[in-house]
Amino acid sequence: MEASLTLTKQELEKFADIAYRETGIRISPQKLELMNNRLSRRLRELNLRSFRDYLEMLQRPGSNEMSNFVETITTNETYFFRCPRHFRLLSRQILNTFQSPTIDVWSAACSTGEEPYSLAIALLERMPNARNRKIRIFASDIDRKVLKKASDGVYGDYALRFVRPEFLKKYFIPLNNGMYQVIPELRQMVLFGQHNLQNPFPKGKVDLIFCRNVLIYFDDQSKDQVFRNLLGALRPNGYLFLGESEIVPPLSGVHRVEASVAQKKG
Ligand SMILES: C[S@@+](CC[C@H](N)C(=O)[O-])C[C@H]1O[C@@H](n2cnc3c(N)ncnc32)[C@H](O)[C@@H]1O
Known part of the structure; x- marks a missing residue:
């Protein structure tokens, strides 16, 4: 019983x-x-x-x-192109400012991978000369189970509901069971690894960080620490995106682009 x-x-x-x-x-x-x-x-x-x-x-x-x-x-809710406003901002105002031949992106707390693959698509589509540059996307989470799913890159209707039909055709392979797998080109752009946001990350290594919808579960003290770690990980002029309901606290050395998006000063 x-x-x-x-x-x-x-x-x-x-x-x-x-x-x-x-x-x-x-x-x-x-x-x-x-x-x-x-x-x-x-x-x-x-x-x-x-x-x-x-x-x-x-x-x-x-x-x-x-x-x-x-x-x-942990709560692992996520889907492709979550918060379209962020992807519009990225595509229209940010990606064309990246000059260097190598671009490093970090999806911190990536869950099952929808966020880093969305970033890969956005960069390929909207960053000038993307295919002649080296794009490296590091995607991390504390949860090993979601990372396994993320590296398989297989998704169903719920995760894909905001993917435009032309992107579905271009970046996904339909499988026999009604699911879709991201194409090898995208999978090769993303490196998945386990990382606890409370631990330090190498300094000044990335141009763009998405750390969305995870700090809402933290208290102010842990949030502050993680926030400093994330800013430390950015290169000068790099960008940090938090979740759309989260607010970047006012800090020196940071320019607030909008409530949930910050640029580290050069
Ligand atoms: C709600 S999901 C957000 C996924 C994606 N960033 C998005 O916005 O759609 C939150 C993720 O944060 C991860 N997480 C929670 N605490 C963490 C920590 N200390 N370090 C790294 N990841 C953590 C969870 O495992 C979960 O997958």
């Missing part, structure tokens, strides 16, 4: 502390039901009988459950 699992407020606090330490994500008490559902699923997979057993498992020295826990609590 399967036990029905009810996460208590105290247990949620303990899981929230672990989540905060590992990822910077703040889980509020209002997420009790959501976390109850997500964690119950993981308990069933592990054949555990209580949340207390799961907490013990996570805290056991040498436990390798932590990455599964992180994958259980």
Whole structure:
């Protein structure tokens, strides 16, 4: 018989502390039901009988459950060309200012890959002389499961609903099961790797960062730290895009292009 699992407020606090330490994500008490559902699923997979057993498992020295826990609590919602305004700004005002023969882009918190592949399409379509330049897109996430899906590059209708028909034809191969796979040219442009945004990233290496719809889950303190890391990773005159509902805080050395987009001063 399967036990029905009810996460208590105290247990949620303990899981929230672990989540905060590992990822910077703040889980509020209002997420009790959501976390109850997500964690119950993981308990069933592990054949555990209580949340207390799961907490013990996570805290056991040498436990390798932590990455599964992180994958259980993260929200991975994404789709191609999310926030069209950002892609318009990029195409109309930013890509034509990039002069160097090599362009480095970082999709930080890329989830299942729709964002970095959208960036690859935008750069190929709208950056002058794109095919004679070297475009490198590094796409990272803390969650290994989404990275696996991202490197397979196979998507269905939900993810593709805002892709223009001519781009669908040009950049995707229809598969027998109704899904579409991104073409090899795009897959070769994107390098996927695991990275926790709380960890430092090499300084001054990228021209463009998309770090969208992830800092909303962080508290001000972790957000500030990540924000500084991201600005540090940019080359002078490089651009940082946050999610459309996020706001770049006023900081010296940064010019705000719009509420969610910043340029590092040269
Ligand atoms: C909602 S998705 C956003 C995907 C994409 N950027 C977009 O806007 O459509 C948030 C992603 O952030 C990742 N994430 C959460 N905490 C992270 C951290 N500390 N470091 C790196 N990625 C993290 C999650 O695994 C998830 O895939």
